[in-house]
Amino acid sequence: MVARQASKGHDLCIVTTRFNDSRIRAVLGPTNTGKTHLAIERMCGHSSGAIGFPLRLLAREVYDKVRAIKGDDACALITGEERIEPPGARYYLCTAEAMPRGRGPDAKAFLALDEAQLAADRERGHIFTDRLLNTRGREETMLLGSATLEPMVRKLIPGIEVEERPRFSTLSHVGSTKLSRLPPRSAIVAFSIEQVYQVAELLRRFRGGAAVVMGSLSPQTRNRQVELFQSGEVDYIVATDAIGMGLNLDLHHVAFAALSKFDGVRQRRLTPAEMAQIAGRAGRHQTDGTFGTLSGGGGRRGSGAPLEFTEEEVFAIEQHRFAPVTKLFWREPDPRSDTLNVLIGDLEARPQQDGLAAAPEAIDLAVLRRLAEQDGITQSLTSARQVRRFWEACQLPDFRQLGAEAHARFVARLWSDLQVGHIGADYVAARISELGKTAGDIDTLQGRLMAIRSWAYICQRPDWVLARDEMAERARAAEAKLSDALHQRLTERFVNRRTAVLMRGMGKDAGLLRVQLEDDGQVTVEGQAIGHLEGFRFVVDADASQEDRKLMLAAAERHMSALLAQKAQKLIADELGELRIANGAVRRGDQIVATLEKGKSAATPRLVVAKELGQMEPVHKSRLQEALQLWLDQQLAPLAPLRKLGEAAEDPEAGTEVRALLLTLADRNGSVRREDAGLAHVPKEKRPFLRRLGVTIGSLDVFMPALLKPGPRRLLRDLGIDGREVREQMEAVIDGAKNLPAGYRRAGQQAIRVDMAEKLFRAAHELRARSTDDAGARGFPVNVALATSMGLSAENFRSLMKDAGFRQGQPVEMAEKMLGPPRPIPWTWRAPRKDRLATSRPPRNNKQGKGRNAGSGKASGKPQEESDRGSSRQPTNQPATGKALAGLADLLKG
Numbered sequence: 001m002v003a004r005q006a007s008k009g010h011d012l013c014i015v016t017t018r019f020n021d022s023r024i025r026a027v028l029g030p031t032n033t034g035k036t037h038l039a040i041e042r043m044c045g046h047s048s049g050a051i052g053f054p055l056r057l058l059a060r061e062v063y064d065k066v067r068a069i070k071g072d073d074a075c076a077l078i079t080g081e082e083r084i085e086p087p088g089a090r091y092y093l094c095t096a097e098a099m100p101r102g103r104g105p106d107a108k109a110f111l112a113l114d115e116a117q118l119a120a121d122r123e124r125g126h127i128f129t130d131r132l133l134n135t136r137g138r139e140e141t142m143l144l145g146s147a148t149l150e151p152m153v154r155k156l157i158p159g160i161e162v163e164e165r166p167r168f169s170t171l172s173h174v175g176s177t178k179l180s181r182l183p184p185r186s187a188i189v190a191f192s193i194e195q196v197y198q199v200a201e202l203l204r205r206f207r208g209g210a211a212v213v214m215g216s217l218s219p220q221t222r223n224r225q226v227e228l229f230q231s232g233e234v235d236y237i238v239a240t241d242a243i244g245m246g247l248n249l250d251l252h253h254v255a256f257a258a259l260s261k262f263d264g265v266r267q268r269r270l271t272p273a274e275m276a277q278i279a280g281r282a283g284r285h286q287t288d289g290t291f292g293t294l295s296g297g298g299g300r301r302g303s304g305a306p307l308e309f310t311e312e313e314v315f316a317i318e319q320h321r322f323a324p325v326t327k328l329f330w331r332e333p334d335p336r337s338d339t340l341n342v343l344i345g346d347l348e349a350r351p352q353q354d355g356l357a358a359a360p361e362a363i364d365l366a367v368l369r370r371l372a373e374q375d376g377i378t379q380s381l382t383s384a385r386q387v388r389r390f391w392e393a394c395q396l397p398d399f400r401q402l403g404a405e406a407h408a409r410f411v412a413r414l415w416s417d418l419q420v421g422h423i424g425a426d427y428v429a430a431r432i433s434e435l436g437k438t439a440g441d442i443d444t445l446q447g448r449l450m451a452i453r454s455w456a457y458i459c460q461r462p463d464w465v466l467a468r469d470e471m472a473e474r475a476r477a478a479e480a481k482l483s484d485a486l487h488q489r490l491t492e493r494f495v496n497r498r499t500a501v502l503m504r505g506m507g508k509d510a511g512l513l514r515v516q517l518e519d520d521g522q523v524t525v526e527g528q529a530i531g532h533l534e535g536f537r538f539v540v541d542a543d544a545s546q547e548d549r550k551l552m553l554a555a556a557e558r559h560m561s562a563l564l565a566q567k568a569q570k571l572i573a574d575e576l577g578e579l580r581i582a583n584g585a586v587r588r589g590d591q592i593v594a595t596l597e598k599g600k601s602a603a604t605p606r607l608v609v610a611k612e613l614g615q616m617e618p619v620h621k622s623r624l625q626e627a628l629q630l631w632l633d634q635q636l637a638p639l640a641p642l643r644k645l646g647e648a649a650e651d652p653e654a655g656t657e658v659r660a661l662l663l664t665l666a667d668r669n670g671s672v673r674r675e676d677a678g679l680a681h682v683p684k685e686k687r688p689f690l691r692r693l694g695v696t697i698g699s700l701d702v703f704m705p706a707l708l709k710p711g712p713r714r715l716l717r718d719l720g721i722d723g724r725e726v727r728e729q730m731e732a733v734i735d736g737a738k739n740l741p742a743g744y745r746r747a748g749q750q751a752i753r754v755d756m757a758e759k760l761f762r763a764a765h766e767l768r769a770r771s772t773d774d775a776g777a778r779g780f781p782v783n784v785a786l787a788t789s790m791g792l793s794a795e796n797f798r799s800l801m802k803d804a805g806f807r808q809g810q811p812v813e814m815a816e817k818m819l820g821p822p823r824p825i826p827w828t829w830r831a832p833r834k835d836r837l838a839t840s841r842p843p844r845n846n847k848q849g850k851g852r853n854a855g856s857g858k859a860s861g862k863p864q865e866e867s868d869r870g871s872s873r874q875p876t877n878q879p880a881t882g883k884a885l886a887g888l889a890d891l892l893k894g
Contacts, residue, residue, distance in 0.1 A: 022136050026116075026143040026153045029165035030320040031244075031280025032289075035144040036062065038165075039112040043091060044069055046139060049110030050092035052099040052131055054118055055245050056081065060219040063093040080397060081456035082476065096127050101135055111137030115245060116145035117273075117325060119152075123264060125329030126359035132156070134333065148273055151324045155355050169283040171276075173314045176295040176307065177255060180206055184235035185252040187243060188294060189278050191261035197442075199257055199294070200238045200494040209234045209495030215242035216401075216450055220483035225490060234495055244278035254282040254291045259307060265360075272316040272323075275309070279317055291317070329359035337388040340372055340381055366404040367411050368394040377412065380419050392461070393418055399453040410454075418464060425467040429474060431455055436478035438485035442493060445486045452479050581635060584720030586628065594628055601666055602721045603643035607632055638711040641694055641704050642670055648693050657681045658689060661702070665695065669716055670707030671743055671754060677702045698758035699765075699804045701745065705755050708743045716742070732756040733791035748796030760787055760797075761804050768829055779809050779826025805832045 027035050040062060043049035053059040056079035063077040063084075076089035078098040092100055092108070096118075100108060113135070119128035132143060133156060143153060143160075153160055179202055182188070188203075188210070190196045196212060203210040211229040213222055229237045230250060237249065241261065256278070260269045270278075283289020293307040309317075316322055335346035347365055350358045361369075368391065371377050381387050393415050398407040417423045435452045438445070456479060459465050459472040522532045531539050579588055586594040586607070596605040609625050636643075648654060649662040661682055665672050679697065682690075690697065694704050706712070710730045733756070734741070736749045744751040752760075764782050771780035787797040798808055809826040 022139060022141055023161070024136070024141045024143075024157060024159075025161040025163060026145070026150070026157075027163050027165060028143075028145055028147045028150055030147070030167045030276060032167050032169060032284060033165040034168065035165060036114060039114070039142055039144055040066060042140065042142060043110045043112065046108075046110040046137075048090040048108045049112075049137065050094060050100050050108045051112040051114060052094050052096040052135075054096060054115045054124075054128075055215065055242065056095050057215075057217075057219050057222050057242070058114070058245060059093045059095055060223075061248070066091055066093060081399075081453050081460065081479075083460050083472070096124070096131055099131055099135060107136060107138045109137060109139045110142070111135060111140075112142040112144060114144045116143045116153075117149045118145075119149075119328040120325045122329065122360045123362055126331035126333075126362070129328045129330045129356070130333040132328070146273060146277070146322070147320070148322050148325045151326075152328055152355055156328070156353075167280070167320065168285050170288040171280060171283060171318055172288065172290050173309065173318060174253070174290045174292045176293045178295050179203065182207070182236065182255060182294075183253050185250060186235070186255055187237045187239055187249065187251050187253070187281060188255045188257055189239055189241060189243060190257040191241060192258075193240075195257055196238050196240060197494075203236050203238065204494045207236060210236040210238045212490050212494055213237060213239040213243060215240055216399075216446060217486070218449055218453075218479050218483040220480055221449075221487045221490075224483075224487045228491065228495065238494075241274070241278055243281055244274075248284065249281060250284060251282045252287070252289060254279050254289070255294045256292070256307070257294045259293070259309070272313050275313060276317045276320065276322065327355060327357040330356040331359040331362075331365075335391070337384045337391065339384075340378060340387055340390075343387055343391055344369065344372065363398050363404055363407060364395045367408045370404065370408045371412055371415070374412070377415065386419070389418065390415060396454065396457060399457070400447070400450045414458070422466045423458070423464055425465065425471060428455065428459065428465055428471045432471070432474050432478050436481055438481060442486065442489045445482055445489060449479065449482045449486060452482060579631065581632075581715070581718045583718070586632065596632075596719055601643060601646040602669060602716065602719070603636060603639035603646070605632075605636075605719060605721075636715070638709075638715055639707075641706040642666060642712070644693060645670070645695075645704070648689075653689060655683075655686060657683065658686045661690075662693075665702060665704070669721065669742065670704040670712075672702050674698065674700050674702055696755070696758065698754065699761040700757065701754040703743075703754050708753060708755055713742050731791075745800075747792060748799035750792060750796045752790070752792060752800060756790055757800060760790075760800070764801065764804075764806055764827070764829075768827075779828045781824035782806065782808075782827045801827075803832075805829050 027038060029035060039051055043051060044066065051059075051062065053062065059077060059079055060082075063075060067075040070091055073086045073088055074090050076085040076092045077083070078085060078092060078094045080095060080098060094100070096113065099111075099113075113128065113131050116128060116132055119125050119132055121128070132153070135141075143149075147164055150162055150164075154162065177183075179188075179199070188199050190199055193214065196214060200210045200212050211225040211234055213225055217225070226237070226249065228234050237243075237251075243249075256275075259275070260267055262268075279291035280289075282291055293309065295307070330351045332346045332349055336342050344365075347368070348358075371390075371394065377390070381390055393411055396407075396411055396414065398404075400407070400410075402410070414423075417427075432452065432455055435448045435455070437448070440448075452475060456472070456475040459468060459475050462468070465471050522529055523538065579586055579593060581587070581596070584596050585592045586596065592610050594607050594609045597608055599606040607625070607629055609628065645662050645666040649659045649666065654662065657678070661677055661679070664677060674697075679702070687697065694706055696703055696705060708730060713730065730743065730753060733747075733750055733752050734744065736746060736751045740746060740751050743753055745754050745757050747757070763786055767782060768780045782801070784794060784797060787800075788794070792800070801808070807828050807830070809828060811825050812823040814822055
């Protein structure tokens with residue numbers, strides 16, 4: 001509450017009191033602390049309420065949220081230019097100037113003021129100071145703002161409850177970043193329209209575009225621009241410092257294009273608190289954010305020095321420590337209107353209370369004083385009602401940002417109409433219609449939009465315009481139409497959808513892009529045309545700029561295999577129909593279209609077109625052969641691991657020993673017996689190189705698990721490279737046969753896939769390593785259940801394990817009168833013969849192996865890890881713990 005005491009010079013003494021039945025609480029803290037969300041929750045918990053915001057954009061955003069909770073009929077939106085007030089409205093979302101000022105029984109149950117630290121703002125501070133001191137909720141009042149406000153609220157509002165809230169996420173400084181290296185989901189903040197346009201234009205050219213947000217935009221335009229960013233259509237947003245006032249965006253980084261601004265009086269550097277208010281928009285909820293400056297042309301001062309934060313500023317922003325506010329600007333909120341001089345005297349009065357300072361001359365007072373010097377106006381102010389009405393006209397905001405002189409002329413023209421009564425509806429409709437034209441560039445539309453806001457404000461006044469509701473509706477319709485046109489112009493100028501799509505295509509999610517080859521040969525990415533295919537050659541869109549051409553070529557190169565595959569499939573389907581690979585040839589039904597001859601490796605056969613097709617014209621034959629080759633490359637994709645072996649063999653890092661192993665493995669289609677692999681000559685330091693290729697060095701086999709799947713094996717058979725039987729499902733265990741299918745090893749009367757056999761061997765070695773000798777017991781247990789689950793019988797399991805050096809012992813008889821299950825049958829292990837013994841003689845081919853070892857399943861070489869170390873055999877009764885652990889380590893490394 002305020003009590004006025006007149007004194008000489010119209011000085012006033014301010015006395016603040018609190019409502020006895022109202023809880024007053026200040027919730028203070030940095031950005032991203034959930035203060036506004038808390039206020040919304042508290043208001044919705046009361047029977048009525050109101051929240052005042054610094055921007056109508058923020059008021060509109062929160063209005064939409066509360067309306068979704070409470071319904072349209074219960075919510076009102078009141079700003080200078082817009083008024084949506086249903087008859088039964090109980091919850092009001094307003095700008096600070098439009099907040100309801102009812103007191104006592106007429107007050108709302110809940111009231112909140114957002115960004116209350118703006119009471120220290122030169123232009124609007126006196127508005128926030130008045131609301132902070134004098135506007136209260138009937139049951140609860142909440143002040144939201146920066147922690148810098150704490151000393152002042154404690155001083156001016158005795159007994160207030162102060163609650164500090166920590167930031168949900170961390171804010172970190174990352175230094176200066178070039179525009180071309182800005183991370184996605186970044187905001188670039190500038191402090192002039194020219195710089196906003198400059199940065200947005202550069203982003204359009206090099207990064208696909210950006211959304212543009214400025215305080216002068218209408219809520220519709222701002223929302224649609226923000227939606228461009230939120231939906232991911234663009235990854236960048238360029239904004240003025242209006243972004244710092246509660247705009248909730250999915251931002252990861254904020255880059256400052258400048259660190260100074262014109263505050264209406266002079267060009268000055270931002271304070272650390274102002275920097276933090278903007279930088280704090282990075283990182284929402286639990287997601288951390290970063291901030292920095294923009295290097296390059298857009299981020300340098302006039303002197304050419306790099307744009308950088310000082311160490312003190314970085315510390316203050318990251319730690320949220322700022323100098324406290326020491327004064328709030330005040331101006332008489334209810335000046336007397338007896339005469340023009342009394343009105344001006346009250347508005348120029350200085351506060352007597354410590355902590356309050358007289359507000360600098362705002363534009364409304366500047367206009368009042370200029371017009372007060374005109375005799376024609378002062379003579380018309382014959383009553384207190386006329387003075388009050390004239391002051392209301394002077395308070396018309398300068399939406400067009402013309403300055404005090406030009407704005408005073410506009411107000412004088414307005415007053416000439418108001419002093420005779422109301423402004424005619426025809427005149428207002430004509431002005432709105434004239435301003436509502438959507439032709440013109442961005443600056444023209446923005447100028448009309450700011451001008452229409454003036455008429456929207458005029459039409460909201462209760463006694464200024466005839467047919468007020470109709471004119472207000474026309475003004476809103478014109479603003480919406482201009483907003484749509486401005487959004488379209490901004491998008492056309494600053495968003496290159498094709499470039500934006502291509503830039504996303506260069507990232508980690510490029511494989512998820514929708515690349516299409518249209519029937520007419522046009523190539524599109526996410527619906528945006530980038531060129532066309534002439535035959536199998538990509539041609540960039542002729543209308544593309546030089547920068548876009550580079551992106552299109554890069555995107556086409558990344559997706560060229562998919563494009564050419566589509567083209568080849570279409571060409572083949574049109575000219576040849578469905579094709580398949582069988583018996584070393586490409587066939588259409590039973591007809592041979594091309595034969596597949598041995599190439600550099602099994603995965604790269606050479607395609608030779610059938611003689612019948614050789615009679616085609618050279619141009620058509622060449623196109624068809626190219627299409628067939630592309631089709632074949634796509635069909636051979638399952639053999640990529642085999643092709644990888646051949647490429648690795650040519651890598652200088654491999655060395656001669658590993659190269660020999662890789663060539664042997666490639667020649668035998670990804671699986672070779674350990675005794676034939678020459679592992680004794682492969683240094684242990686080369687084993688990681690083999691593992692990176694996907695090669696497994698097992699106890700009895702060296703193999704690539706990726707090539708043991710049905711697809712690669714079936715394809716090798718169809719190519720005529722591996723003539724052995726291929727199992728459709730490649731089961732773990734199958735019945736034994738004279739000629740084993742590819743990828744299997746004999747296990748007694750059955751056969752087991754080599755990777756499954758290796759799984760059994762490793763499980764046994766792990767048990768051997770963990771076992772220790774118990775009193776009266778020798779050996780170690782082996783999990784037979786694992787083999788049984790695979791389908792391997794106990795007898796065949798013992799035969800397989802014998803090949804790897806494992807021997808099953810005799811059952812341990814239980815002592816007399818002992819109860820419980822019998823002890824597991826102990827197993828022992830002794831290393832088979834060394835690999836180097838096998839390398840001293842020529843490797844056997846597939847037709848050999850009918851001797852004793854082949855028939856019994858014994859290995860002729862030393863497959864276990866101890867063979868690599870050249871250790872001697874281990875007696876069966878020797879404890880296995882130490883050597884077994886070392887052996888297991890080597891095995892796992894292999």
